[in-house]
Amino acid sequence: MRLKPTELLILFAIGAAGALIGDAGAVSAQTTRYLDHSVPFIWESPIWFPALVGLGTVSVGMLRIRLGPTRPGFDLRLGIGAWSAVVAIYSITSLAGDDGTASVALVVTLGMITACFLADVPGLICGLAAAVVGPIAEIVIVELDLSEYTAHNDSLFGVGLWLPGLYFAFGVAVARITELMVDQE
Amino acid sequence: MRLKPTELLILFAIGAAGALIGDAGAVSAQTTRYLDHSVPFIWESPIWFPALVGLGTVSVGMLRIRLGPTRPGFDLRLGIGAWSAVVAIYSITSLAGDDGTASVALVVTLGMITACFLADVPGLICGLAAAVVGPIAEIVIVELDLSEYTAHNDSLFGVGLWLPGLYFAFGVAVARITELMVDQE
């Protein structure tokens, strides 16, 4: 099974949209700051940020397809709920104010609750893969001096210690959304 | 189909109760402030505030009935969960501290998640109607100098920019509660 071009485009679009909203919150709340302003910005984000998250969303969707059969049944509410859960958790990372124990515990447990509602085993694997790859990509971005996390949000090699929890929810949600899209074919 | 007097009374009571709790949080957190003290107060609210929200709750219930058949099945937990979700989101608007992007994104996505759990199409319409009418009513109240939202919570013509998200959840929840009440007849 393969994802069609329109499906890839939808995954890219909803990932980029979530990234723009969440990142606008993070920049406004001064959780993150962009150091390089040589590229065009959309809202509060340099253009490469939503692009990267969009590509990450496509990648998780493709990973989900390869990991095994998807569950049947289409319900738009599952897809909207999954997307909303990730943007909600993203916003909470901005509002929490730091990456102390309580913030990290809240983000991780919300990610786990999201998985309990949405994930099958392949979805869980997508979540875990995103929880590893996503923060590594952001650590590289910080190392390249393109952006930085502020003082109380940089405990994980310069990025927020809650970031794996957020990416876990992201991976789980994208896997579920991918299942819904495939069911529609 | 029509709502019976006792049902209208229940809708009024649960709306007014939620308003009193949420408003006490908003006043204590200094998100909102009442400027006119010429009327009796209940807890932290002038008596007209819970009355207006109670009437708004009744109105949404009546709107829901007119919008089409209600879903069968009574589960008290759905009603309590719906009411609790709105009060929880209301409380979050007080705790967030401002109506910046992250706060608005959190409130709106929580409203969307509430709708994903509870709403059918008529319920969605109730949520959208409440998201338009509720903030307009509050803008009028602020314009009449009866109350004000504080400096960082007044981006939407003097009221919180997260207010439509909160009223959306309110409309969706009241619609679902109305369905449960009608099923009990």
Add this chain to the structure above:
Amino acid sequence: MRLKPTELLILFAIGAAGALIGDAGAVSAQTTRYLDHSVPFIWESPIWFPALVGLGTVSVGMLRIRLGPTRPGFDLRLGIGAWSAVVAIYSITSLAGDDGTASVALVVTLGMITACFLADVPGLICGLAAAVVGPIAEIVIVELDLSEYTAHNDSLFGVGLWLPGLYFAFGVAVARITELMVDQE
């Protein structure tokens, strides 16, 4: 019906683990402070704290069994979600910053939502019992000068006014986890 030794051990372990995580958040956020340092500490907690919560978890499990038949059906996601919900609410008590009306309303309504998803009537009784006994135990601990809640988190005889809401969620979650364990036998 009786809980087996391994089941009692599992209940103790997940209770103690949740207590250690939540308490580390509370101590870091300076919601609570330990005054007595004469005993060994694990992470941020004196050894008796996770032990007491572990015993409380076992007690709620035993209470649940006595209150009537448990629901059939095993789903690990229900157990993980229940545990996560309590740790999430615990973390929110640390992040809220005080025990004002909005914080208390948020914690209580989140506890109620948790119950709407998880509780049957015996589970509700477990939640209510925990909401009474848990805070009383903590008030005694504070009276013994072993720990204290900070100035804005001590409205309930020296402990957080949100504490009954947190323990209510705890009792409901433990009851549901107990049902899942018994179903596995």
